Amino acid sequence: MTYIAKPTLHHPSLTRNKVGYTRRDYEGRVSTLCAGCGHDSISAAIIQACWSLDIAPHRVAKLSGIGCSSKTPDYFLGASHGFNTVHGRMPSVLTGANLANRELLYLGVSGDGDSASIGLGQFAHAMRRGVRMVYIVENNGVYGLTKGQFSATADRGSQSKKGAVNHDSAIDLIGMALQLGATYVARSFSGDKAQLVPLIEGAIRHGGAAFIDVISPCVAFNNHAGSTRSYDHVRAHNEALNRIDFIDLAAEVKAEPAPGEVITLPQADGTQMQLRKLHAEHDPTDRIAAMNVVQAHQAKGEIVTGLIYVQPEAQDLHAALNTTAAPLNTLNAPELCPGRAALDKLNASLR
Numbered sequence: 441m442t443y444i445a446k447p448t449l450h451h452p453s454l455t456r457n458k459v460g461y462t463r464r465d466y467e468g469r470v471s472t473l474c475a476g477c478g479h480d481s482i483s484a485a486i487i488q489a490c491w492s493l494d495i496a497p498h499r500v501a502k503l504s505g506i507g508c509s510s511k512t513p514d515y516f517l518g519a520s521h522g523f524n525t526v527h528g529r530m531p532s533v534l535t536g537a538n539l540a541n542r543e544l545l546y547l548g549v550s551g552d553g554d555s556a557s558i559g560l561g562q563f564a565h566a567m568r569r570g571v572r573m574v575y576i577v578e579n580n581g582v583y584g585l586t587k588g589q590f591s592a593t594a595d596r597g598s599q600s601k602k603g604a605v606n607h608d609s610a611i612d613l614i615g616m617a618l619q620l621g622a623t624y625v626a627r628s629f630s631g632d633k634a635q636l637v638p639l640i641e642g643a644i645r646h647g648g649a650a651f652i653d654v655i656s657p658c659v660a661f662n663n664h665a666g667s668t669r670s671y672d673h674v675r676a677h678n679e680a681l682n683r684i685d686f687i688d689l690a691a692e693v694k695a696e697p698a699p700g701e702v703i704t705l706p707q708a709d710g711t712q713m714q715l716r717k718l719h720a721e722h723d724p725t726d727r728i729a730a731m732n733v734v735q736a737h738q739a740k741g742e743i744v745t746g747l748i749y750v751q752p753e754a755q756d757l758h759a760a761l762n763t764t765a766a767p768l769n770t771l772n773a774p775e776l777c778p779g780r781a782a783l784d785k786l787n788a789s790l791r
């Protein structure tokens with residue numbers, strides 16, 4: 441594989457964020473994906489979100505599985521920690537890393553094949569355990585990297601590029617995430633950056649398992665008539681429930697909220713999120729309502745996008761396990777092995 445090197449020099453007048461970095465500092469290598477692939481737009485949205493939230497790149501750990509989608513962490517946050525795992529195994533590696541050091545922001549990037557087929561069990565357990573992370577599935581309905589076979593998220597009745605009809609029921613990762621206990625569940629479209637960037641920002645600020653299903657058309661194998669993951673189909677069937685006008689308490693207001701009923705949702709870290717409702721009847725803090733709204737729109741052939749569900753003050757796996765706040769590599773020998781008396785006391789408490 442050859443790469444086109446990016447120029448390393450920045451123009452001195454490029455705008456810097458509060459931690460001193462330009463947007464260029466959040467980029468990675470030049471993408472080798474097909475021109476027009478939705479995944480590249482998601483990478484750009486991740487760059488934008490991390491830059492505008494003033495997250496220093498070295499405070500981020502990006503992990504992925506295998507697939508065109510899972511290649512993308514090479515194309516953003518080049519100065520962050522990265523781990524390209526085995527196919528479908530990103531969630532367990534991320535869980536281990538998170539347990540060892542909760543101070544980093546964990547960004548898991550996966551594909552619909554990676555998460556809904558080989559990695560379905562991994563996806564499920566990361567959601568039910570409440571691992572604090574931003575879990576993004578770049579959902580194109582096919583295995584792009586292996587030349588366009590239907591994935592498990594492909595809709596029943598949709599057609600392949602060569603006209604074959606998919607007879608299997610689709611796995612809806614949003615429905616699964618809701619049922620499994622994820623505390624921030626959203627869907628977006630790679631072609632709608634105005635919606636996607638604030639959804640990623642909200643997920644980064646969230647205190648528990650945040651899942652975003654991003655419909656991301658594969659221009660090589662799934663962008664034709666008969667596909668339900670093409671740019672045209674998604675644009676025509678996109679039903680946005682709300683828009684986040686995300687506002688950090690510590691920062692100045694970034695934008696005037698546009699018209700519509702606005703609700704304010706406090707976040708675990710003291711920031712707050714402002715959500716503008718486009719569907720007045722949908723309450724994004726009601727998990728059962730969220731499940732119903734997804735099913736109801738799906739039955740009409742619509743693709744629901746926006747913040748579908750959020751539990752504002754969610755807790756994560758560390759809270760459930762009462763783990764130490766310090767990264768494990770900073771603990772010394774006496775802290776890791778407190779001695780016979782402490783062990784006897786612990787054993788006695790369990791008898």
Ligand SMILES: Cc1ncc(C[n+]2csc(CCOP(=O)(O)OP(=O)(O)O)c2C)c(N)n1
Nearest residue numbers: 507508509527551552553554582583584585
């Ligand atoms: C254990 C294992 N099984 C199968 C493969 C072959 N393989 C590579 S990528 C992939 C599917 C990728 O699909 P998806 O996660 O949807 O990513 P996309 O390329 O569509 O972004 C498969 C089956 C593999 N690399 N490893």
Ligand code: SF4
Nearest residue numbers: 474477508584658659
């Ligand atoms: S094959 Fe599809 S998913 Fe892979 S880079 Fe090309 S357009 Fe993107």
Ligand SMILES: [Mg+2]
Nearest residue numbers: 551552580582
């Ligand atoms: Mg795919």
